[in-house]
Amino acid sequence: MNIKHSTYHRALEITENICIGCSHCIKVCPTEALRVFGGKAGIHADWCIDCGECYRVCPTRAIRVMDDDFNKIFDYKHRVLLVPSVFFAQFSESVPRESIYNIIGELGFTEVCAVEQSVDSLIDEINEYVKIEEKPVISSFCPAVIRLIQVRFPSLVDHIMKLLPPIEITAQYYKKRFERDGISDNDYGIFYLTPCIGKIAAVKSPVGGYTSPIHGVLNMDYFYNKVYLAYKQRIPITKTIIINSELSSKGVLFPTTGGESSHIKGKTLAIDGMKNVIDFLEMLENEEIKNVDFLEIRACDESCAGGILSHRNRFLTADSLRSIASKIPDTHNLVDKYKNYCSAVVHMDKIEPRSMVKYDRDIEIAIKKMENARELKLMFPGIDCGACGAPSCEALAEDVVRGQADINACIFLRTIFEKRGEITIKEAIKIMEEIWGKERFDKND
Ligand code: SF4
Numbered sequence: 001m002n003i004k005h006s007t008y009h010r011a012l013e014i015t016e017n018i019c020i021g022c023s024h025c026i027k028v029c030p031t032e033a034l035r036v037f038g039g040k041a042g043i044h045a046d047w048c049i050d051c052g053e054c055y056r057v058c059p060t061r062a063i064r065v066m067d068d069d070f071n072k073i074f075d076y077k078h079r080v081l082l083v084p085s086v087f088f089a090q091f092s093e094s095v096p097r098e099s100i101y102n103i104i105g106e107l108g109f110t111e112v113c114a115v116e117q118s119v120d121s122l123i124d125e126i127n128e129y130v131k132i133e134e135k136p137v138i139s140s141f142c143p144a145v146i147r148l149i150q151v152r153f154p155s156l157v158d159h160i161m162k163l164l165p166p167i168e169i170t171a172q173y174y175k176k177r178f179e180r181d182g183i184s185d186n187d188y189g190i191f192y193l194t195p196c197i198g199k200i201a202a203v204k205s206p207v208g209g210y211t212s213p214i215h216g217v218l219n220m221d222y223f224y225n226k227v228y229l230a231y232k233q234r235i236p237i238t239k240t241i242i243i244n245s246e247l248s249s250k251g252v253l254f255p256t257t258g259g260e261s262s263h264i265k266g267k268t269l270a271i272d273g274m275k276n277v278i279d280f281l282e283m284l285e286n287e288e289i290k291n292v293d294f295l296e297i298r299a300c301d302e303s304c305a306g307g308i309l310s311h312r313n314r315f316l317t318a319d320s321l322r323s324i325a326s327k328i329p330d331t332h333n334l335v336d337k338y339k340n341y342c343s344a345v346v347h348m349d350k351i352e353p354r355s356m357v358k359y360d361r362d363i364e365i366a367i368k369k370m371e372n373a374r375e376l377k378l379m380f381p382g383i384d385c386g387a388c389g390a391p392s393c394e395a396l397a398e399d400v401v402r403g404q405a406d407i408n409a410c411i412f413l414r415t416i417f418e419k420r421g422e423i424t425i426k427e428a429i430k431i432m433e434e435i436w437g438k439e440r441f442d443k444n445d
């Protein structure tokens with residue numbers, strides 16, 4: 001069964017020789033994009049929304065983040081690192097910010113900039129946008145939520161705000177600044193330190209007819225360890241770095257739950273955590289949510305403080321962000337510059353639903369297959385045991401109709417067919433081996 005399509009950029013990959021086929025991942029995927037076959041998990045890349053839920057539960061670290069190689073930064077003369085405020089909240093307050101900047105310079109960057117510098121001007125743009133657009137407006141901040149809506153809630157796609165998130169506005173600011181200073185495209189590299197894999201996919205494969213000026217995305221967990229080790233070892237600082245740390249308290253708190261919605265006029269709600277998000281989007285789709293102007297919806301529990309590449313406990317990270325914000329002013333000196341630079345580039349084009357092409361591109365064939373899948377599902381026990389390698393009985397029925405699985409993959413139906421003499425024990429074992437891998441059966445004799 002080949003389920004590794006590649007229409008969209010994938011931020012995760014499964015290392016087959018590490019995967020033990022335990023099926024923990026298939027149970028948590030919000031789009032049922034995973035299957036176990038031949039004793040190994042595989043991702044339906046076109047259905048994956050890069051939320052990282054599977055990465056969190058994999059007991060063997062078989063799921064790998066497809067970030068950029070750190071050494072890519074040395075392809076450029078001017079190397080800017082865009083750092084989210086969540087990164088600073090990974091460290092205890094006893095670690096001086098100055099030391100962190102100096103180490104980033106020592107590691108090879110020539111300039112460092114706070115990502116959320118663009119938040120102050122973006123908030124004004126969002127308020128203007130919400131005034132005129134159809135309600136509720138759904139924030140475009142969380143890339144996993146945008147993709148979830150594209151895949152599972154296509155009727156809500158038009159509610160997604162067509163304004164770029166802070167990371168892209170800050171990157172555009174740098175691009176324009178380099179252009180203004182006459183620095184050629186080949187000479188500067190803009191890199192982003194991400195707490196989340198969704199943002200890797202969002203930079204490499206953006207929505208809304210947009211091309212990101214970001215040259216590479218680095219894994220925050222990996223980078224944190226590198227910086228912390230250098231700090232502990234007290235590495236000597238020999239290089240200088242330009243520090244662009246202008247940031248307001250609004251910017252620091254923007255990636256936390258409520259950090260965006262609290263600045264938007266009208267009735268707003270903030271929802272975080274994948275399960276809450278799905279429950280809420282179902283209610284929204286069923287028109288059970290009324291009279292709301294703006295929805296801040298984030299896939300991770302505690303928003304970016306709970307990003308999967310965040311090293312520290314999410315509650316401590318969020319608390320640290322609040323503490324940092326309480327010590328700085330509510331605005332900063334570059335707000336006007338951002339307004340001048342970015343007002344022309346803050347908008348995205350229309351965002352399209354992402355078709356999962358569940359059955360067939362031909363609508364008549366698709367409807368027929370859908371009916372077949374519905375009938376087939378009734379034959380299965382409905383307990384979603386996962387022994388077939390699919391996340392649910394419904395998913396197995398769909399796989400069978402698509403020709404990607406055998407009806408006998410269901411352990412319950414197989415037992416009945418065996419009793420009736422419709423398949424032999426040998427055939428039944430062969431099916432088990434196909435799902436769970438020959439190795440496992442040999443090992444267990
Ligand atoms: S990243 Fe999310 S959507 Fe993609 S396979 Fe993992 S759990 Fe499923």
Ligand code: SF4
Pocket residue numbers: 014018019020021022023024025026036040041057058059060061062063
């Ligand atoms: S959680 Fe998924 S990827 Fe990880 S070992 Fe189990 S089956 Fe393999």
